[in-house]
Amino acid sequence: MSHRMKERLAYHLNEQRQRLDYLKKHYGQFKISEVTLEQIISGIRGVTLLITDTSYVDPHQGIRIRDFTIPELLRVLPKARNSAFPLAGGLYYLLMTGEVPDETEAWEVEETWKERMAVPEHVFRVIDAMPHQTHPMTLLSQAILALQTESIFARRYEEGISKPAFWGYYLEDSLNLTAKLPVLAAYIYNRKYRQGEHIPPHPDLDWSANFAYMIGRSDDPIFVELMRLYFVLHSDHEGGNVTAYSANVVSSSLADIYFTASAGINGLAGPLHGLANQECTRWLLRVLHHFGGLPSEEQLETYVREQVERGMTIPGYGHAVLRTVDPRFTALADLAETYFPQDTLYRLVKRVYAVVPRVLASLGKVKNPWPNVDAISGALLYHFGVRQLDFYTVLFGISRMLGVTAQTVWSRGLYKPLERPKSITSQMLEAMIAQADETAPAPLASTPVA
Ligand code: AMX
Numbered sequence: 466m467s468h469r470m471k472e473r474l475a476y477h478l479n480e481q482r483q484r485l486d487y488l489k490k491h492y493g494q495f496k497i498s499e500v501t502l503e504q505i506i507s508g509i510r511g512v513t514l515l516i517t518d519t520s521y522v523d524p525h526q527g528i529r530i531r532d533f534t535i536p537e538l539l540r541v542l543p544k545a546r547n548s549a550f551p552l553a554g555g556l557y558y559l560l561m562t563g564e565v566p567d568e569t570e571a572w573e574v575e576e577t578w579k580e581r582m583a584v585p586e587h588v589f590r591v592i593d594a595m596p597h598q599t600h601p602m603t604l605l606s607q608a609i610l611a612l613q614t615e616s617i618f619a620r621r622y623e624e625g626i627s628k629p630a631f632w633g634y635y636l637e638d639s640l641n642l643t644a645k646l647p648v649l650a651a652y653i654y655n656r657k658y659r660q661g662e663h664i665p666p667h668p669d670l671d672w673s674a675n676f677a678y679m680i681g682r683s684d685d686p687i688f689v690e691l692m693r694l695y696f697v698l699h700s701d702h703e704g705g706n707v708t709a710y711s712a713n714v715v716s717s718s719l720a721d722i723y724f725t726a727s728a729g730i731n732g733l734a735g736p737l738h739g740l741a742n743q744e745c746t747r748w749l750l751r752v753l754h755h756f757g758g759l760p761s762e763e764q765l766e767t768y769v770r771e772q773v774e775r776g777m778t779i780p781g782y783g784h785a786v787l788r789t790v791d792p793r794f795t796a797l798a799d800l801a802e803t804y805f806p807q808d809t810l811y812r813l814v815k816r817v818y819a820v821v822p823r824v825l826a827s828l829g830k831v832k833n834p835w836p837n838v839d840a841i842s843g844a845l846l847y848h849f850g851v852r853q854l855d856f857y858t859v860l861f862g863i864s865r866m867l868g869v870t871a872q873t874v875w876s877r878g879l880y881k882p883l884e885r886p887k888s889i890t891s892q893m894l895e896a897m898i899a900q901a902d903e904t905a906p907a908p909l910a911s912t913p914v915a
Contacts, residue, residue, distance in 0.1 A: 469570050471636060473562040478632065478878035481518070485879060502894070510785060515713075517704030519560050519871050527792035530556075530701055531563050535792040538697065543571040545671045547686075550693035553672040553867065554578065556700060557643065560871035561636075575671050581644035582666050588612055589652060601653050601859045602734040606727045608649045613723035615641060622719065631719070632878035638722040639870035646863040647672060651679030658853050672696070676863075680851075687804050688849040692860075694800060695845075698793040698838060699861045701868025705786070707732040708739065712869045713876060717884040722870055729869045730862050736780070739839075739865070742857040745781035746843030749813050759813055765820045773828060781840025782821050784833045793838035797845055810844040 498513045520530045530538050542551035542559065543566060555571030558564070566574075591611040592604050613619070618634035626634070648666055655662050664679045673693040677683045704713060712729030716722070733739030756764060769779060784791065801811045818836055825834035843857050851857075889897075899905050 469573055470558050470561055470566075471633070473564055474632075474636065474874070474878070477563055478875070481875075482879055485516075508785075515704040515710075517709070517872060518563065518875060519868055520701040520703050522703045522786045524786055524788040527787060527789065528702055531559050533559075535698065535796050539694075539796065541565050542697070543568040545674065545693055548690060548693060550673075550690055551697055553693070553696050553700075556697050557867050557871070560701060560868060561874065577640055578644035578672055579666070579668060581641050582648055584645050584648050584652070585612070585615065587614070588649070592649075592653060592656060597657070600734070601657060601853075601856045602730065602740070602862065604653045604657075605649060605859050605862055606730040606734070608653070609642065609723055609730060610727040612642060612645065613721065613727075616721040616723055617641075619721045622721075628880050632874055635722055635870075635874045635877045639874055642722055642726060643867060643870055644672075646866055647676035647679065650859050650863050651676055653859060654680045654853070654856055657856070682849065682851075685849060691800060691845055691849065694796060695842065695860060696864040696867075698796055699842075699864035701865070701871070703786075704872060706738065707735065708865050709869055709872055713872060714884045716873045716876060717881060719877075722873060725873050726866050726869060729865065733858060733862050733865060739858045739861045741780045741837070741839035742843045742861060743854045745839050746810075746847060746854050746857065748780050749810055749817070749844060752817075753809065753813060759809060759816065762816060762820055765816055766824060769817075769821055769824045773824060779821055779825065781817075782825055782834065782836055783831055784835075784837050787835065787837065788833050790835045791837040791840075794836045794841050797838070797841045801841070801845055801848070805848055808844075808848045810847055811841075814841050814844045 500509070500512045504510060504512050518531075520528055521532070522528050526534055528535060533541060538556075538559075539551065543555045544550060545552045552571045552575055554574030554577075555566045555568075557574050558566035558570050588608050588611040591607055595604060595607070615638075617637045618631065621630070621634050652663060655664065659681065662681070664681065666675045667678050667683075670678055670683070671693075673696045674683060674689045676696075677685075677689045677692045682688050702709070704710065708729040711732040712725045715728040716725040720728075736744050752760065752765070752768065755768070760768065773779065798814070801808065801814075805811060817840070821836070822834040825831040842861075843854060846852075846857060846860070847854075
């Protein structure tokens with residue numbers, strides 16, 4: 466166990482509980498949001514409903530992880546050996562405690578993960594039992610769920626424990642799960658695309674480098690660097706994204722971390738969310754194929770306009786919260802610009818960036834015409850020969866579980882209750898409107914159909 470991390474976490478949870486108790490007691494009636502009917506019908510967009518301290522998506526600055534912007538985060542976190550990029554262990558320490566770890570503390574998490582990487586045999590058998598064409602996200606979700614047999618929280622809960630003890634077991638489970646994620650991802654990759662060759666983790670490597678090693682790609686130091694950057698960038702995006710939000714609801718029932726993480730992964734598998742990296746790369750390749758190479762800006766603009774006029778979505782562009790270029794896009798573009806600016810797919814990413822925002826903005830309805838992280842991440846993986854597009858969201862997933870598990874430990878540590886919003890029927894809604902507004906037309910539900 467990473468003792469220092471647990472100790473600091475206990476301290477901050479205690480402090481935060483007192484803070485929230487005070488706020489609830491003295492400002493319990495303070496209004497944070499009002500919700501309109503339009504917002505409910507439009508996916509609760511723009512309604513502040515959650516308190517999440519691990520990170521915040523600033524619409525104009527992008528993600529702030531524990532208040533650090535992406536460039537700040539990359540600067541302050543301890544780096545892996547001979548690397549320009551942070552150790553995932555240090556990031557996890559920061560997500561969990563809100564404190565920037567020193568190198569020793571970051572390595573302590575890495576060492577803790579190494580001790581817990583062994584995956585029970587039955588989990589591999591679950592993956593093996595699935596048909597070969599199974600989507601890797603299905604396999605990841607199933608593998609995480611298969612690990613549920615190992616939940617310490619579930620066992621202790623059955624024996625009878627009280628609320629203050631919950632978070633400690635969620636933390637144990639979270640460390641056990643996150644330690645195994647690169648192994649699961651690599652096993653899925655190797656089984657699907659490398660004739661089942663299984664490479665166990667290397668004891669000297671950090672969490673991120675180990676993934677590269679286990680898929681047989683650690684010989685390229687720039688790919689290893691990409692993995693380190695990638696896993697930091699995708700780790701957390703406040704509490705309302707589909708992954709975190711669904712995981713949070715599931716965990717609020719005191720389902721253990723394995724049920725919680727699997728639920729989050731299921732949400733990430735949708736094309737409007739995590740699967741966009743797969744979709745975007747497919748789209749970029751289709752563009753190259755269509756033009757027989759890199760199109761000019763003019764050709765691309767005509768192509769994109771035609772697509773949006775036919776009602777198609779341009780993957781990798783737009784966001785429910787962001788209103789600017791995603792700084793995660795910029796961080797990945799910086800890496801590509803440094804190491805392989807002439808790569809064709811990367812050059813296309815840049816050309817798309819020059820064209821798509823103005824096309825989307827000209828439609829007048831897209832709230833954010835700018836690229837999100839998925840507009841580029843796949844192109845970089847593709848450059849390094851990871852060309853199995855359906856695998857891309859798995860990498861997003863194992864990174865995002867760092868944030869999801871940290872959020873979950875905090876939720877249980879703050880004794881958050883069962884999440885259970887109220888719903889009404891549309892008939893009730895019409896009746897409510899009629900009562901408030903005498904001039905409203907007769908409720909549709911009671912209007913005879915012509
Ligand atoms: N291409 C074409 N049209 C788009 C668009 C895009 N990239 N993004 C938004 N629009 C359209 C919407 O479809 C909607 O049209 P409608 O009114 O006719 O239904 C209109 O613009 C308004 O949408 P919005 O309020 O700007 O976006 P939203 O909050 O409803 O949805 C998102 C956000 C991400 C789902 C949407 O922008 C989208 O589908 N983008 C492409 C998929 C993508 O990149 N997803 C990844 C997001 C990041 C992540 O979670 N990994």
